[in-house]
Amino acid sequence: MHFITHIRCVLFLHGFKQKDFKYSQKIKLEGKYSSLCFVVLYVVFSLSTDLLSRIDLDELMKKDEPPFNFPQTLEEFEYAFNEYGQLRHTKTGEPFVFNAREDLHRWNQKRYEALGEIITEYVYELLEKECNMTKAILPVDAEGDEPTSFIYLSPDALSNPSKLLVLIQGSGVVRAGQWARRLIINQDLNSGTQIPFIRRAMEEGFGVVVLNPNLNYLEVEKAPKSSPSHPPAEVSDEPAEKRERKDEQEGKKKREFYEKYRNPQKETETERIPIRENSSSEDHVLYVWDHFVSRAAAKNVFIMAHSYGGLSFVEMMNQREVQVKNRVCAVAFTDSAHNLWLQETTKGTQDWIFQYCSNWVSSPEPLDTPLDSMLPDCPKVSAGTERHELTSWTSFDSIFRFFAEALKAREDEEAEENSNPVTTRRSSFRNKHQDL
Structure with missing residues (x-):
């Protein structure tokens, strides 16, 4: 029985669960070969483990993985957008296929990212050709070779x-004009880009500002490191040969680690140079407010912010509370990441957000169904989808109705204020929106 216990331990150490040992119960210890069977099992498992430990899976992947040389245009990728804004293969008409090569996930991911840059x-x-928008370079006083970002203006x-409508996207790889890269590639341009919102806004007489909160740095290739002059050797009791051998081993370990885990295909090393006053989403939103939105002529400013864009807006309001209250007519969030408590908002900001903001969140409930909020916040309603990235598109019509109601309430109350100065500004907007 002690021998069986030992075999159980061996199997357990090799990843076998207790339930897998049920097969051992079928092996009767009555025969004279029973002990030999267990010895053979022990030897086989020991040898297999030793063999696996000698196989460098990273090196195998490195040798089998094709180089990261991908097409530079949609045409070279053999993809194009059809009349419905769907990305399709130009020869087969099929949607984009992520797993172009089986069992090469990293290569497929790099290929997907290369396509994303083209998108x-x-x-x-x-934005420039169909929406007639122009770039505005940030910072506005950039000089020489200084890293820059940009936004788009109607x-x-x-x-x-x-x-004036201001569009703020979420975080990640998306850039100006996009809500979600995955939707653009796998669904269509309407659901994944801000273009339908821009067109609708222009049709309804809005000026439009498209922010670019994720373009925060310039990525440049690292200069090759020159061999540093060796500092004076510290006094040590170790023999010189032993120290040299030790240094050589440590250097070899570092090179192997880098080669295997950091750079299996010796990709170009880069460094990031932050863009002045735009090195984060929060900084970018504040900068655009100070240099563009606050200086715009529009009497009524409307904000639409998706996901992390909502958090960035709240951070901006923390620093420009009075300006926001005076200029912004309404804010539409979609699955916003903001948190009024963690972001340490004032009581005045909390009250204003409750009164003039609405958050369309992912939910299985029908579109515009009111939802309970566990914490005091702006009203939450269902976006009619459980997919986070789709919440902006599914709320499209509801958001513009919300803006129209906000504008009408403001105009009505301003007219009432002119006739009765005692009237509180826009006091009935929230009630009207809740009724809607």
Whole structure:
């Protein structure tokens, strides 16, 4: 029985669960070969473990993985957007396939990212050619080779005297004009980009500002390191040969670690140079408010913020509370990541957000169904989808109705204020929106 216990321990150490040992119960110890069977099992498992330990899986992957040389254009990728804004293969008509090569997830991911960079440039082109928007470089006083970012402005963004819509996306790889790269590639342009919102806003007489909160740094190739001059050797009791052998072993370990885990294909090493006053989403939103939105002619500013964009807006309001209250007519969040408590908002900000903001969140409930909030916040309603990245698109019509109601309430109350100065500004907007 002690021998059986030992075998159980061996099997357990090799990853076998207790339930897997049921097969051992079928082996009767009555025969003269029973002990020999267990010895053979022990030897086999020991040898297999030793063999696996000698196989460098990272090296195998490195040898089998194709180089990261991907097409530079949609045409070279053999993909194009059809009349419905869907990405399709130009020869087969099939949607994009992520697993172009089986069992090569990292290579497939790199290929997907390469396509994503092309999509980013494609959306920029749509903003400029189809939406007639222009780039504004940030910082506005950038000089020389200083790293820069940019936003997009409609022709009347700063001059429209009535309405201005500001679009703030979430975090991640998405750039100006995008809600979700995955939707653009796997679904269509309407659901994944901000273009439908821009067009609708222009049709309804809004100026438009498209922010770019995730372009925070310039990535450049690292300069090759020159061999540093060796500092004077410290006094040590170790023999010189032993120290040299030790240094050589440590250097070899570092090189092997880098080669295996950091850079299996010897990709170009890069470093990030932050963009002045725009090195984070929060900094970017504040900068655009100070240099563009607050200086725009529009009497009524509307904000739409998705996911992390909502958090960035609240951070900006923490620093520009009075300006926001005076200029912003309404804010539409979609699955916003903000938290009024963790972001240490004032009581005045909390009251204002409850009164003039609404958050369309992912939920299985029908679109616009009111939802309970565990913490005091702006009203939450269902976006009609459980997919986070889709919440902006599914709430499209509801958001513009919300903006229209907010504007009407403001105009009605301003008219009432003119006739009765005692009236509180926009006091009935929240009630009207809740009724809607």
